[in-house]
Amino acid sequence: MISVVIPVYNGEKFLEETYKTLCGSEEKDLELLFVNDGSTDKSAELIKEFQKKDSRVKYFEKENGGIASSRNYGLQHAEGEYVCFLDQDDFVKTDMFSLMLEDIRETNADFVQAGTNRIVNGIEEPACMEQGQTVIEKGQQLYDFYLQTLVMRGVTPHPECKVNGSIWSCLFRTDFLKKNHITFYKYCDYEDDWIFCILAYRAAEKICLERKTVYSWRVHNQSESHNRVVKDRYLTHFYENYCEMRKFFLDAVNSAQIEQTDLRRYQCELQKMALLWSLSNETGRGIAGRAEKESIAVMRHVVQEEKRNGIYPEINQNTLSITGYGMTGLKYKYHVFRDKFLTFLLLHHMIPAAVWLNKKVLHGRWHV
Known part of the structure; x- marks a missing residue:
């Protein structure tokens, strides 16, 4: 049964x-x-x-x-x-x-x-x-x-x-x-x-x-992963929640018997996830009624925390795409470029530009 x-x-x-x-x-x-x-x-x-x-x-x-x-x-x-x-x-x-x-x-x-x-x-x-x-x-x-x-x-x-x-x-x-x-x-x-x-x-x-x-x-707007009630409850403090979740991920990665270069690569990707998922939350279908100024302030906090925690300088050179995995051709290249470009803006003190671009042009896509 x-x-x-x-x-x-x-x-x-x-x-x-x-x-x-x-x-x-x-x-x-x-x-x-x-x-x-x-x-x-x-x-x-x-x-x-x-x-x-x-x-x-x-x-x-x-x-x-x-x-x-x-x-x-x-x-x-x-x-x-x-x-x-x-x-x-x-x-x-x-x-x-x-x-x-x-x-x-x-x-x-x-x-x-x-x-x-x-x-x-x-x-x-x-x-x-x-x-x-x-x-x-x-x-x-x-x-x-x-x-x-x-x-x-x-x-x-x-x-x-x-x-x-x-x-x-x-x-x-x-x-x-x-x-x-x-x-x-x-x-x-x-x-x-x-x-x-x-x-x-x-x-x-x-x-x-x-x-x-x-x-x-x-x-749809009422599905579990898109529900406004769920988002208001959990995503208001998305970054704090994500940091708790990431401890689990890092323990899992660190326990793997893999080469140090691969370990560093996975750690880089997890840190990139913190940046891009927080950006998506702030500018996409996330917080109801969050003003752009508030989103910029939140993202500044996220970037400062990630840098304080030791963000790796090679994160911009990482060729992986968080949201484009499993895609091929132009669509995959687009997602790789998008992820790298947004990460570059965030890490080089161009946070207002990243927030505006993701909200107005890329429409803050949560799921791909």
Whole structure:
């Protein structure tokens, strides 16, 4: 049986559609755990209606504590041999569970991670329809993969499909997660899935990458990673939260058995992330009503802190692109140039120019 954990917070607008995609799944041996995280709308009523007509539906209610605590709550109550996590407003393809179940059994992997795509304003991005596996076993290859995902947030096992550093399209063996004490950590609430994936990569003996797109992430103003309430709560102090999260990343990188030059490269990239993610937060879809003058002041503080902490002089020469990983051709070159140029402006006391450019010209893109 597969346990599907679905955290819910004021999701009445999307729950019925998401539930319908679960009902349409080829694999029927599912346990559907809806965890109501203190919703104030009609989410509870909807889930109870699902429960009346579907014995697989289990309903849990808890005080509001964020998506990380809701996922942990669902994981604690999961009874299936396998477990996966679904956001309340996203969709699964009809063959998602059957395909990943086949993959995990065939390869004997600790977990399977498949392809995702986005639905932006009702328009679905191209999906990879070709099935195929890439198996990565414990050793340097898996560690390289883990480090790439740690810093770059994605790998490309196949040119047509990007596998993101996210739990959305993963199927885990439940005993693997419990044996290794892998749970969700809340630094920045919307990044808990990334950290969960890093812990899973580090503990795994074998993972299976499935190139086929099986999960559609819906991007809209009310989605978890774009929700204004979440942003007002967590992103107001984004840099402070990020510094806490980065301690985890640095410990992970420092524990790797890699050359000193590679270690320095990863540390550089983590520091660049602090700068560019803070800039994106300040100038993009982040703080509601933040004045440009305030954003400039915040970014000055971020840059001063990063320099005080020993930012590396070669950070501008780093050829990696945080947001462009997995891309090729002109699009990749654009992201490399953009990241390097914005970093250059920030580190050379041209912070107002960086804030203006990212806000007015680049529109402060949070996700690429």
